[in-house]
Amino acid sequence: MITTDFVPGSPCWLDLGAPDVSAAGDFYGAVLGWEFEPMEDSGGAFGLATSRGRTAAGIGLLTERGARSAWMLYFFTPDVHETAASVLRAGGTVRVEPQDADGWAAVAQFTDPQGGRFAAWTPGRARGLEATDDPGALCWTELYTSDASAALAFYEAVFGWQREEMAMPGGGDGTYVIVTPAGQPRERMHGGVLQVPAEQLSLSQGVPDWHPVFTVTDCDAAAATVRTKGGEVVVGPSDAPGIGRMAVCLDGAGADFVLMTPAAVPTY
Structure with missing residues (x-):
C-alpha cells in the first residue's frame, strides 16, 4: 500500500500535464471526487487537487512542445541531486535538472534506459501527497515496459527497490513483478512492473x-463517468481475482490512468 510516511523510493507525488488545466480539473473532479483550486500566483497554469480536504495531486499546463498529456509519478528521495547522479550511473537520462519548486520541494525528471519517464522529489515546505490509498487517491503505480528485466535492474540501482514475482492475475500470460521500497515489509509494496510487446504501448506512443x-x-x-465527461475506457471494467475490479482509462486529453475498486481482502 502507498502511505504518507514516505521512505526513499516510495511514491510521494504525482501531477498531470494537461493542455487545459480547468478542463482536467473538472474531469477528475467528476470521476474521482476531487476539488481543484488553481494557485493564485500561477495565472491558472497550475493548481492542487484535494480529496476530502487532503492534497491528492497537482494539475499543470502542458508546455513541452510535442509532448502528450500524461501523468508524472514522483518518488521520494532525501537528495534529488544524488538521485540524478544515480540515474546517470545506471544508464538513464536527466530530462529536467534538479531544481527548487518555489520552496515546495526540490524536484527533477528522468528517463529510464527504455524510455519510461519518472521524477524524484525531495521535500521542502510540502512533504508530498496527503491523500493516498483511500477513495479518490493514488493507491498503486505501474510501469508497462518493453524490457522488464533491464528496467528493474535500473530502478533497483537508483532506488534500491525490492522485487517479488507473481503470476499474472486471472491466469494471464507473463509475470507481474511487485516492487517495494528498500528495507520495507511486503505490506509497503507500492507498484508493479509488467513487460509488454512494443505494439501494446500504443497509449504511450510506443514508449514505456x-x-x-x-x-x-x-x-x-466511475468508468461510466469517464465516458460521460469525454474520456475513454480502454479496458474493463473487469475483475482481477484477489485484487479488485479495474478499468484502464484515458481522460479527455488522452492521459492514461487506472481505476480500481479493491477486493474486500487484497492479496496482490
Whole structure:
C-alpha cells in the first residue's frame, strides 16, 4: 500500500500535464471526487487537487512542445541531486535538472534506459501527497515496459527497490513483478512492473509508461463517468481475482490512468 510516511523510493507525488488545466480539473473532479483550486500566483497554469480536504495531486499546463498529456509519478528521495547522479550511473537520462519548486520541494525528471519517464522529489515546505490509498487517491503505480528485466535492474540501482514475482492475475500470460521500497515489509509494496510487446504501448506512443492507479468505491460508476465527461475506457471494467475490479482509462486529453475498486481482502 502507498502511505504518507514516505521512505526513499516510495511514491510521494504525482501531477498531470494537461493542455487545459480547468478542463482536467473538472474531469477528475467528476470521476474521482476531487476539488481543484488553481494557485493564485500561477495565472491558472497550475493548481492542487484535494480529496476530502487532503492534497491528492497537482494539475499543470502542458508546455513541452510535442509532448502528450500524461501523468508524472514522483518518488521520494532525501537528495534529488544524488538521485540524478544515480540515474546517470545506471544508464538513464536527466530530462529536467534538479531544481527548487518555489520552496515546495526540490524536484527533477528522468528517463529510464527504455524510455519510461519518472521524477524524484525531495521535500521542502510540502512533504508530498496527503491523500493516498483511500477513495479518490493514488493507491498503486505501474510501469508497462518493453524490457522488464533491464528496467528493474535500473530502478533497483537508483532506488534500491525490492522485487517479488507473481503470476499474472486471472491466469494471464507473463509475470507481474511487485516492487517495494528498500528495507520495507511486503505490506509497503507500492507498484508493479509488467513487460509488454512494443505494439501494446500504443497509449504511450510506443514508449514505456508509468501510470497511476486510483482507488474508487464503484469502478463501474466511475468508468461510466469517464465516458460521460469525454474520456475513454480502454479496458474493463473487469475483475482481477484477489485484487479488485479495474478499468484502464484515458481522460479527455488522452492521459492514461487506472481505476480500481479493491477486493474486500487484497492479496496482490
